Amino acid sequence: MDDNLDEILGEFVIEAGEILDQLDIDFVELEKNPDEKKLIENIFRGMHTLKGSSGFFAFKRLEKLAHACETLLSKVREGQIALNQEMVTTLLEGFDALRIIITVVSDTKVEPEGDDSAIISTLLTIANGGVPPAPVAASDSASLNSDMPPPAAAKPAAPVAVPPPAPTPPVALTPEAPVENTHDDADQAEEVDQVELEEAQATTKAPASPSASNAVAKAAEEKNPDASKASNLELAAPVKVNVELLDKLMNLVSELVLARNRLLPFVTDNTDLNFASAVRTIDILTLELQERMMKTRMQPISQVWGKFPRLVRDLSTELGKKVELIQEGAETELDRTLLEAIRDPLVHIVRNTVDHGIELPNVRRAAKKQEVGKLLLRARHENGMVVIEVIDDGAGINFERVREKAIQNNLYSPEKAAKLTDQELIDTIFLPGFSTKEVITNLSGRGVGMDVVKNNITHIGGSIEIESPRGSVGTKIRLKIPLTLAIMPALFVRSEQERFAIPQNSLLEMVRFDLATDPTGLEDFYGTPVFRLRGRLHPLLMLNQHLGLSNRYPGKQDAINIAVVQSAGVRFGLVVDEVLDMQEVVVKPIGSLFKGLLDFAGATILGNGRVALILDVDGIAMSSGLIAKVQSRKLQDDQVVDRQADRSEETTMLLFDIIDLGSLAIPLEYINRFEIFEPERVQRNGSKMVVSYGDVIMPLVVVKDFIGGANKQELDLSKPISVIVHMNNDQPVGLVVDQIHDIVQVPKKLFSLTPPQRGLVGAALMGEKVINVLDLQEIMMLRNLNHDDGEARYPEVIEMGAQLQ
C-alpha cells in the first residue's frame, strides 16, 4: 500500500509541476489578452485539478492556497472582476508558494510547515472586491504576516463557485469538470466564504460538510456533461514513458537496423519474389521505426522557453522596464539531455539581457526608441547544429565600462586595457570573475558570470558568441549547440600504430614544429618540455609516452606535429605522429572495466568496423600531472630562458620564406593581416597584378622582385599565393611571399649588412639563426618608381633604419 501511495504521490508531483508550468504560460498570455475566455477557463481548471489532488493527499496548505487562488479565478471567469496586473502578480505569487510546497513534497513526501495566511487573505480580499494590502513583494509568504489585513475588512459578499475543502474530495479521482457556479445557493456560499476567512487566520477548523461539497460537484458534472467530455479529450494527449525504456528501445532499434542490413544481401541471391517483397517491407518499416525512434529523444526547445514569458514578465515588472518577448522557432528540436544542459545558461542570458541590456522606458524614449524593449529568442537548425539567438534592441555592451571593470578586477593592466579592441573586450566578459553591473541586483549578479555560461556551453560541445555593435542598437548572443551529445566532430591523429580522436571542442590548432630549423627547439621547464607559440609557452606531452605506447622522444632533427589543446586547467601541446582527418564520431562509453581511466572520453566505431578511442583532454591534463605542474609554477617566459634578453629589447616579427632567399622577417606592426588567394582571383591590370580585397583593389607586390640577388621569376600562378597585407597610406598593398611561417620574437638590435642589400634593412639574430629583415620603405619606394601611375604617391616613412645600431 505504501509503495502504491508513493507511486501516486510521484504522479501527483509531476502533474502538479506541469499544471503550474502551464499556468505560468497561460497567465502571461492572459495578461496580454485579458478577454480570452478559454485561457481563464484553462487556468481555472488547472487550479481546480491541483486543489482536488492536494485534498486527496490531505495536503492542507496546498489545498487552502489552491482554493484561494481558485476563488479569485472563478470571479474572474464569471466576469465579476476584471483582471488587472496587480491581481496577476498576486496570483503568480500564489503559484510560486504552491510550487515551493510541491518541491518540498517531492523531496520529503511530506507537506512542509508554514503559514500562507497572508497571501490567502490577499487573494480572498481581491476576490471579494476589496483593496489588497500593500503589494506583496516576494514569494516568501511567511514573511508577509505583518501585512495581513484584518480579515473582517473583507466582506463575504459574492457567491463562491467551488465547494469548500474536504479531506478527501472525490474530484481527484473523477475526470475533471469545471465546476459551474452554484448561484442558486448564496447562503451556502456565504458560509463557505466565512470558513475560508477563518482559515486564512490560520485557525484550524473543520471544513464545512464534505457531503454538501460532493453534491455540488456532482450536480455541476451532471449539468455540464459536454465540458466533462472535453476535458477528457485533453487528458488523453501525452503518455509518460520512462527514459530508460526509451533508451533500451533505441538500442533495440539499432540492432534491428543491423539485422536488416544482414538480411538485405539475401534478396539478390534469391529469386523468390515473395521473399524479396517481404524483405522490402521489413526494410521500409525498419527505416521508419528508426526515424521515429530518433524523434523520441528530441524535444522542442519550447520546453526550456516555456518558462521565459513568466521570467521576463517578473523581471521587467520588478525593474520597471517594459519588455516584449518574441519567440521564433520554438518548435526546433534537440536532444533532451542537451535541453537540460542549456536551460541554466539560457536563463542567465535572458536575465542578463533584461537586467543589463534593455534600458528603462525613459532612457529608451530619450534614445528615440520605442518604450517597449524587444527581446527576441530565435532557434533554428543550421549545418547539423542548433543555433539559438537571444537578440535585444537595448543599449548594447558598454565597452568603456567593460574596460574599466577589466582594470578594476586586475584582468588587464591599464595600458593593456586601453589597447583592447571591442572584440577583445567582449571576450573579457567571458573571463572568470567579471560583472559590469555596479549594483549587484538580485537578478543578475549572483556570482554566476558569463564565464560559467560559456563553460557550460562548451562542455556540451557548443559555442557562444556575442555581437554588440557600438551605437546602442542592441546585442545579439548566439549559441551553437550540437543536435545531440552522442555525435561530435573530432580530429583523428596517429600515435605509433593506433588512431585516436581528439574532440574538436578542445582542439585549438595544429602546429608543425621543425626542430631542425628552429634554433630554440624544445625548451625545458622544470622537467617538462615546452614550446613557444606566438610568444606564449605551452607545455608538451608526447602522446605515445603518456599512453605508454612507446618511449620514443623526438630527436633534434625531427619535425613534430603538435595538437594544441585547451583543457579546463591548462593549454598544452599534444605531440602526435600524424594528423589524419576530421570526422563526426558517435561517442560510446567504454564501460566499467576501464573506470578510473581518465585519458579517454569514450570510443567510437570507425567506418572499417575497428574501434578508435576518443581522448579526454581534461583527463589527460589531470592524469599526466600537467595541471599540478603548471599550477605550482606559473609558466612565465622570463623564468624559462635566462639567456634571453629583456622583453622590451625584443620586437615581434612575422617570419616567412622566399624560395632562394630563405627566411625573412617583417615587423608585425607593419602587417595588417595575411591572406591566401586562389590564383583565379589575381587579375592583371597592365603590368601590375591586383586582387579585389574587401571593397578596394589591392595591388600585389612580389617581394622577391625587390630584393637584390634574388632570381627574378614570373609569379607561379598555378597554386594559391600567400600574401602579407600591409597598409600603405591607408591603402592595402599585398606582399607576395612563398610561405608564411610564424610570429617570432627577435632582438630589436639589427645588424647592418655589408654590403647593403637592396630591399633589406638589416639582419636579426634569433638564437643562432640569422634572419634578414625587409626594408619596406625601400620596397614601397621602388614599387612606386617602377609603376608610376601618374599619381606620385610617396610611401609612409617607415623608420626601420632607426633601429640599426
Added chain:
Amino acid sequence: MTTNHLTLNEGQDYTTFHIGELFFGIPAIDVVELSRNLDVTAVPKGPSYVSGLMNLRGQLVPAVDMHIRLGIENSKSDNKGVSIILSSSGSQVALIVDAVGEILSLNSNFFEPPPNKLTALAKEVVLGVYKLPDRLLLILDPVKIVENTSLETSALT
C-alpha cells in the same frame, strides 16, 4: 543470478573451453555467442588482462585475455583465439580463449573445491571443479572474471 543457477539443481549446461593445458567451463546461459577474428583495439593504461575493445555489431565489448586473467602462460602468442561473448551483470564482455569445446550438462552438486595447484589468480574466479572421466573441468564464475582483481587495482591508479 548466475550463481543461483549453480547452487540449485541438476543438469545445467556449461560451455567448455581450453586455455593452455587447462579445461574450463562456464554456465552456458550467460554465453551470448561465440565469435572469431574480431579486431581488438588496445586501450592503453587499461587493466592488463583486458586486451582492448571489440566492435560487436555496433556495441563496444571489452575483451579479456584469459591467459593473463588466470595467470596461465601463453605459449602461442600470435594466436587470436576464440571470443566467448558473455552477458554478465547487464554488460557484455568477451573472453578470449584458445579453443571452445562442447557443451556439457553437469550437476553442480558434484562440484568440488578448486585444487591447490591453481595459480592464486585462477582461484579467485574458479567456483569449483568437476571430475570428468578423463580430466578435470574448472568451472568459472562469470561475474568474478570482470571484477577488478587484486592484480589490477594498482595498474589503474
